Amino acid sequence: MAWNTNLRWRLPLTCFILEVVMVVLFGVFVRYDPEADAHWIEEKRHGNISSDIENDFYYRYPSFQDVHVMIFVGFGFLMTFLQRYGFGSVGFNFLLAAFGIQWALLMQGWFHSFHDGYILIGVENLINADFCVGSVCVAFGAVLGKVSPIQLLIMTLFQVTLFSVNEYILLNLLQVKDAGGSMTIHTFGAYFGLTVTWILYRPNLAQSKERQSSVYYSDLFAMIGTLFLWMYWPSFNSAVSNHGDAQHRAAINTYCSLAACVLTSVALSSALQRKGKLDMVHIQNATLAGGVAVGTAAEMMLMPYGCLIVGFICGIVSTVGFVYLTPFLESRLRIQDTCGINNLHGLPGIIGGIVGAVTANEASIAVYGQEGLKKAFDFEGSKSRWSPQKQGQYQAAGIFVSLAMAFVGGAIVGFILKLPFWGQPADENCFEDDVYWEVPEAEKNNSYHHEDTTLKPVAS
Amino acid sequence: MAWNTNLRWRLPLTCFILEVVMVVLFGVFVRYDPEADAHWIEEKRHGNISSDIENDFYYRYPSFQDVHVMIFVGFGFLMTFLQRYGFGSVGFNFLLAAFGIQWALLMQGWFHSFHDGYILIGVENLINADFCVGSVCVAFGAVLGKVSPIQLLIMTLFQVTLFSVNEYILLNLLQVKDAGGSMTIHTFGAYFGLTVTWILYRPNLAQSKERQSSVYYSDLFAMIGTLFLWMYWPSFNSAVSNHGDAQHRAAINTYCSLAACVLTSVALSSALQRKGKLDMVHIQNATLAGGVAVGTAAEMMLMPYGCLIVGFICGIVSTVGFVYLTPFLESRLRIQDTCGINNLHGLPGIIGGIVGAVTANEASIAVYGQEGLKKAFDFEGSKSRWSPQKQGQYQAAGIFVSLAMAFVGGAIVGFILKLPFWGQPADENCFEDDVYWEVPEAEKNNSYHHEDTTLKPVAS
Amino acid sequence: MAWNTNLRWRLPLTCFILEVVMVVLFGVFVRYDPEADAHWIEEKRHGNISSDIENDFYYRYPSFQDVHVMIFVGFGFLMTFLQRYGFGSVGFNFLLAAFGIQWALLMQGWFHSFHDGYILIGVENLINADFCVGSVCVAFGAVLGKVSPIQLLIMTLFQVTLFSVNEYILLNLLQVKDAGGSMTIHTFGAYFGLTVTWILYRPNLAQSKERQSSVYYSDLFAMIGTLFLWMYWPSFNSAVSNHGDAQHRAAINTYCSLAACVLTSVALSSALQRKGKLDMVHIQNATLAGGVAVGTAAEMMLMPYGCLIVGFICGIVSTVGFVYLTPFLESRLRIQDTCGINNLHGLPGIIGGIVGAVTANEASIAVYGQEGLKKAFDFEGSKSRWSPQKQGQYQAAGIFVSLAMAFVGGAIVGFILKLPFWGQPADENCFEDDVYWEVPEAEKNNSYHHEDTTLKPVAS
Secondary structure, three states: OOOOOOOOOHHHHHHHHHHHHHHHHHHHHEEEOHHHOOOHHHHHHHOOOOOHHHOHHHHHHHHHHHHHHHHHHHHHHHHHHOOOOHHHHHHHHHHHHHHHHHHHHHHHHHHHOEEOOEEEEOHHHHHHHHHHHHHHHHHHHHHOOOOOHHHHHHHHHHHHHHHHHHHHHHHHHOOOOOOOOHHHHHHHHHHHHHHHHHHOOOOOHHHHHHHHOOOHHHHHHHHHHHHHHHHHHHHHHHOOOOOOHHHHHHHHHHHHHHHHHHHHHHHHHHHOOOOOOEOHHHHHHHHHHHHHHOOOOOOOOOOHHHHHHHHHHHHHHHHHHHHHHHHHHHHHOOOOOOOOHHHHHHHHHHHHHHHHHHHHHHOOHHHHOHHHHHHHHOOOHHHOOOOHHHHHHHHHHHHHHHHHHHHHHHHHHHHHHHOOOOOOOOHHHOOOHHHOEOOOHHHHHHHOOOHHHHOOOOOO | OOOOOOOOOHHHHHHHHHHHHHHHHHHHHEEEOHHHOOOHHHHHHHOOOOOHHHOHHHHHHHHHHHHHHHHHHHHHHHHHHOOOOHHHHHHHHHHHHHHHHHHHHHHHHHHHOEEOOEEEEOHHHHHHHHHHHHHHHHHHHHHOOOOOHHHHHHHHHHHHHHHHHHHHHHHHHOOOOOOOOHHHHHHHHHHHHHHHHHHOOOOOHHHHHHHHOOOHHHHHHHHHHHHHHHHHHHHHHHOOOOOOHHHHHHHHHHHHHHHHHHHHHHHHHHHOOOOOOEOHHHHHHHHHHHHHHOOOOOOOOOOHHHHHHHHHHHHHHHHHHHHHHHHHHHHHOOOOOOOOHHHHHHHHHHHHHHHHHHHHHHOOHHHHOHHHHHHHHOOOHHHOOOOHHHHHHHHHHHHHHHHHHHHHHHHHHHHHHHOOOOOOOOHHHOOOHHHOEOOOHHHHHHHOOOHHHHOOOOOO | OOOOOOOOOHHHHHHHHHHHHHHHHHHHHEEEOHHHOOOHHHHHHHOOOOOHHHOHHHHHHHHHHHHHHHHHHHHHHHHHHOOOOHHHHHHHHHHHHHHHHHHHHHHHHHHHOEEOOEEEEOHHHHHHHHHHHHHHHHHHHHHOOOOOHHHHHHHHHHHHHHHHHHHHHHHHHOOOOOOOOHHHHHHHHHHHHHHHHHHOOOOOHHHHHHHHOOOHHHHHHHHHHHHHHHHHHHHHHHOOOOOOHHHHHHHHHHHHHHHHHHHHHHHHHHHOOOOOOEOHHHHHHHHHHHHHHOOOOOOOOOOHHHHHHHHHHHHHHHHHHHHHHHHHHHHHOOOOOOOOHHHHHHHHHHHHHHHHHHHHHHOOHHHHOHHHHHHHHOOOHHHOOOOHHHHHHHHHHHHHHHHHHHHHHHHHHHHHHHOOOOOOOOHHHOOOHHHOEOOOHHHHHHHOOOHHHHOOOOOO
């Protein structure tokens, strides 16, 4: 079966409509946060703010830029490991993220930054928009190579919406802490994506099997993505934490967890291969699981050794997942997970949620200090009578809510994406840039022979 | 016609002379800004500065590093899209920028940081030097592959000089605001480069036509450049803005404009191709036009939706430019613009200048607040009686001054570069690293056959 | 002669044991620095700290992230120039650095951050751990392609230990200043690595000669490493300097030195080639020597022109070293230096130590101011009666101590690594990823023919 993959009218139209809607909604709703508004000079005096450096910009902008790199270069290049899908990996990730951050500014704005009829945006909103889009990039990993850019834009539209609702339930209703988004970003993103790919199951995907592997240089490009994700993950997990010690601690915790994770990923990669050789897939992915899994607890007093243990476990779980679980999911559960996001974001995300719940549950005045405990978990105002144990229980509940949202939302979106007019590629053209991109001629002739028979767009 | 491309004495000599001159001029003129001088501990007490964090370093250094990445990795890799000119793209960009920043520190220093016979440099000078060199990198895009490194160094020498003069006229005489350099960097840089390439017109360039295209991996390398430019552009446009809300706002505005620009670039790229396929050239370049076009107005109250509109328009203008204007310029006006800088920097730069003039013209106390308006446009001291309308008019004048400087300066420099002894490549050797670089043997044999006949240096 | 290169049990076991030891030692010793501890809210009040922004995190975190990029992307990709060792370059660098930073946190912690039985870690410890690992990355450059990952882990274990001892001697006993580590990182790292590779001399390395060169794309990947090292070096040299002017000055000095270095590297590269063509090896490496050589003096009042002179000289020394010294060392002294670290880190490191000693010796109240001089060299407490001259002498002594530690330590570690059971590759399999990595099939067949005969693991 084949669909018409000529997107000449559909893609431009989709992009235009979405962007026009963005312009209108921004015009109606979005204004600057007081700290980014020209009135700040007056605000400052009224608020007795002594220095320009107290502007939130200086607390968060460096972390924002690191997160920005993770979303666009990190996720984009991580997925270039496919030999013939580099343009799609980097380019579609670019497209969906650029749209997604705009929509996320609105959705998250309505929930969290809505004042007197306006969404007031500042640097923290930019970070949160990037975070939200991060969950779409995660889900993209599951369907990579099998969907059209229109499908990606539609998925982004819905996923950002659902993400924002889920985030609102977790952060505002359940009052959960989730600094680095183990639950909101990774667990939700991964199981959303896995549900979508399950619905979009392609029984004849084996026809494009040879393009599902990497070549030497595509693996090196992917390492660019891996390393920028790995290096900047401490910024990711600390970017929206409280000023001061919380941000500081979140960075340290993530640094430690990631370091430990590399060693056990390498160990398992070697141990699980007959000749003891390392597999690039594991080095590119499993080494990052430690960052995912300290997402929730990053700003808590998890202790450096606690982080090492989390990283230790996740390197193992993730690598084992790549070797045994991904093939199992594909053959038995019909879940075709191109990038293995279940191993990098799904399982480590759940682990991260659990680690967060346990760490919150164990929090005590002895460890945090009286005021420290209050500040770390916002045990003030409506939460002034909460105990760490109650916090821990709500944290645990957050995992299940995220999973439920992911499954239900993913199923709905999956069915929408299954409609036959989104320009999706035929099974034999999956993982192939030539479907949606003008690919340089020289290359086409070399590595790509059956063009005439397989890639003709079929009238729908 | 062929020139002697063996640079063995000419290139070393040029580099040595330039660098020796730099050493001497730095020795005579350059010292540390008080905030970077060991006396600062005393300054601090005298000035009642309460904390080390008030040092400008902490306000601007993160942005500086982002700008630095844009100049060296961003511009360098953006130009690696050519299949056989990766070394030249990254390497010559490295060379000219490394020289240019030194010369810019001096030129800009004489105009803006000259105190008691000394140029006092701090982190803001480093940023401005990078900015100045940015305009040279822009111009390099027009002549990429057709000039020798000596020509590039000479062009840098003159362009940095002219840039500094133009910048002085705009910022000091016309009192124009141009935070992200839509006029000073992009408009000036682009039309300077286009004038140079017009003068250096090569009628037989078709002889190296096959190397003017990309191959699969060269396009992926170019995306590294694109993404680092795109991601760090908010830092670029906010790097030298006023502390506090202005810097904050500039980053937000740029983020918004760039996001919108991606969607319309993709839309047009698909709409203008017969089969609706996306063209990497547009994704690599047009997506950045939104950053150029909010350069002037970035720190103004352009409003997030205003930025979306600017990005929206520029994605269209830029992509249409690549499809229709670049071929037209080449065939009719004899302007051979290798990277299409007219579409990425020229037109969006002019749009940016206009947007800035209009935004300044519309500025009001209602939007900025009494003090905010004063601070945003420096309506103090000699400008204390200026109105926003007057500011708008002067902004508009800045565009024309920049264009005039670019055309006149570019013509002069073009004629200098036309002299036959700078080691420029023959038409049939353009876009070919092998002329100036030791290229690994394996590659040479594969992709490059006619070496003996075409690349022999001809005695001049 | 051949060794068994199947690491299936040895590598996992090594990784597991090392990581378990890390977990235990972190559990016993490592806690958060007060500024990263939840008690900070109380500390802050007691210490009359007025703002969260005074947390060291905000002074150093942006620099930390830049240093982090240098270690993982900078060093990792710099070494990808080898045509068939990209996985090993990036991957093993990743592995050794991830282990090394953990061990460095402990070793440096015991020496410098040990309070009441605990190592208290904050952002400065993270930077220092990265620095320490930097010296291992340097040494890795000498043995690149000739050792197994197990050997690298063992080398890291010992080198981090020796680094910490040497650093303690220099910084605490000799009271030396070494902001950017010309002595502690570069001189020590380079001569340690050169001593190791001297002991591991392989007489028949010519058998894998053809893989010791680069190909077109591997050179472009290496430029990613070069540029990130070059751009972020100002952060490297300023990351742990005193708050305020010292950090500011260190960044400016490094920026200047690096810019000058590029021009003389290019000059010499062209001058020393028969046809005046540039050599990528020099552009990738010698351009960085200026950063190494201002490491010690970066925070001193070296003056911008002083930095240009240092960069000027180092570009020449380093390029000449690559052309004449590296072949000489290999043929006469049996020192096989894969990346030419003697030219990039060794000689410039020594120059840096000398520059630091001379600059300290010349320090005066006229240049620094009374208080500035005191603060710059810690002429307080036990050092209150030191003169700049005495500081200069101790600086000079630091060079010799570093060299001695490197030679003795390198010799010991070299002999340990010479033991035949670490899974090192045979001479004919050096510089070849296929020994330790699953390399994509397509590639294997193309560029790699003699696999059957040369790569069979031989029973040991």
